[in-house]
Amino acid sequence: MKQMGKVVGIDLGTTFSAIAHVDDDHAQEVIVPNAESARITPSVIMFEDDNSIIVGDVAKQNAVAVPEQIVEFVKREMGKSKEDFFREFDGKAYSAEELSAQILLKLKQDAEAYLNTEITDAVITVPAYFRDAERDATRKAGKIAGLNVLQVLNEPTAAALAYGIDIHGSDQTCFVFDLGGGTFDVTIMKVSGSNLEMIATNGDHRLGGKDWDDKIITYVAQQFEEEHGENPLQDLHAYQDIQKNAISAKVELSRRPRARIVCQYNGKSSRVEVTKEKFEELTADL
Known part of the structure; x- marks a missing residue:
C-alpha cells in the first residue's frame, strides 16, 4: 500500500x-x-x-x-x-x-x-x-x-543551497552563473550564516544551449544551400534531423577539435565539417 x-x-x-x-x-x-x-x-x-x-x-x-x-x-x-x-x-x-x-x-x-x-x-x-x-x-x-x-x-538560490553555501560557516558574497538549455541568468547573493539574500539578478529567457545549437544548424544549412541551391530548413523533418546532429556535434567539440555532420534533404547530401575554431567564431556574439 x-x-x-x-x-x-x-x-x-x-x-x-x-x-x-x-x-x-x-x-x-x-x-x-x-x-x-x-x-x-x-x-x-x-x-x-x-x-x-x-x-x-x-x-x-x-x-x-x-x-x-x-x-x-x-x-x-x-x-x-x-x-x-x-x-x-x-x-x-x-x-x-x-x-x-x-x-x-x-x-x-x-x-x-x-x-x-x-x-x-x-x-x-x-x-x-x-x-x-x-x-x-x-x-x-x-x-x-x-x-x-x-x-x-x-x-x-536552489543551486546555492545544493552546493551547501549556507552551511559553510562563513559570511560571503557569491556569484551564481546559470546557463541552461534555453535560459540564462546571473545572480549575486549575500550569504550570512544560513540566510541567503539576493542582491542583484539579471538574465535572458531566450539565451541558452539551444542558441549554440542553432548556430551550427544555420551554418550546416548554409553550406548545404551553397552546394545544392536549396535550403533544408524549409522542411520540418530535415530541420529536426540537422538539429539532432548539431547537438551531437556540439558535445563532440567539447572533446575533439572537429566534428562532421551529414545533411540530407530532397535526395541530396552534404558533408559539413565544423572545427572548434569555427564553432567559437559562429557563437562569438552569444
Missing part, C-alpha cells in the same frame, strides 16, 4: 527536467530516475494520433520522424496568454502551462512508481528574473499536473 504525502523538488527545464526528494534514511537529496532509468527527462512532448501524449526520451527520439507532433522549449513561452502562444493538436489548443503540466505529470508519475509513494507537494525552480506572470504560470502548471506547489524557488 502506498505511503502518503511525499514532497519533491522539481527542476522544470527548457530542454531537460528532473525531480528529486530527500532520502529519509540518509537525510540527503536524491534525484529520482524516470521510467527509462535516466536521471533527467527531456522536456519534449509528443501528441500521438490516438490522442495519447508521450513525454521524455521517446518523444525526443521521434522528433525527426513526426516533427509536426512534437513540442519543445515550452519554458521560453511561460507567462504568455493562450492568445499569444498555443499549440493545437486534434482540435484542442494547449497553452504553455498546459504543455508544461504534461512534463510535470510525467515526472510525478514516474517518481510515484519508483518511490511507491503518492506525491502531493512540490517546490519548482524558476529563473530568478521570472516575473509574476511566468511564476503564476508555473504554479498553474503544477496544479494542472495534480501538485500542490509549496514554493516557486529561484534557481540560483
Whole structure:
C-alpha cells in the first residue's frame, strides 16, 4: 500500500527536467530516475494520433520522424496568454502551462512508481528574473499536473543551497552563473550564516544551449544551400534531423577539435565539417 504525502523538488527545464526528494534514511537529496532509468527527462512532448501524449526520451527520439507532433522549449513561452502562444493538436489548443503540466505529470508519475509513494507537494525552480506572470504560470502548471506547489524557488538560490553555501560557516558574497538549455541568468547573493539574500539578478529567457545549437544548424544549412541551391530548413523533418546532429556535434567539440555532420534533404547530401575554431567564431556574439 502506498505511503502518503511525499514532497519533491522539481527542476522544470527548457530542454531537460528532473525531480528529486530527500532520502529519509540518509537525510540527503536524491534525484529520482524516470521510467527509462535516466536521471533527467527531456522536456519534449509528443501528441500521438490516438490522442495519447508521450513525454521524455521517446518523444525526443521521434522528433525527426513526426516533427509536426512534437513540442519543445515550452519554458521560453511561460507567462504568455493562450492568445499569444498555443499549440493545437486534434482540435484542442494547449497553452504553455498546459504543455508544461504534461512534463510535470510525467515526472510525478514516474517518481510515484519508483518511490511507491503518492506525491502531493512540490517546490519548482524558476529563473530568478521570472516575473509574476511566468511564476503564476508555473504554479498553474503544477496544479494542472495534480501538485500542490509549496514554493516557486529561484534557481540560483536552489543551486546555492545544493552546493551547501549556507552551511559553510562563513559570511560571503557569491556569484551564481546559470546557463541552461534555453535560459540564462546571473545572480549575486549575500550569504550570512544560513540566510541567503539576493542582491542583484539579471538574465535572458531566450539565451541558452539551444542558441549554440542553432548556430551550427544555420551554418550546416548554409553550406548545404551553397552546394545544392536549396535550403533544408524549409522542411520540418530535415530541420529536426540537422538539429539532432548539431547537438551531437556540439558535445563532440567539447572533446575533439572537429566534428562532421551529414545533411540530407530532397535526395541530396552534404558533408559539413565544423572545427572548434569555427564553432567559437559562429557563437562569438552569444
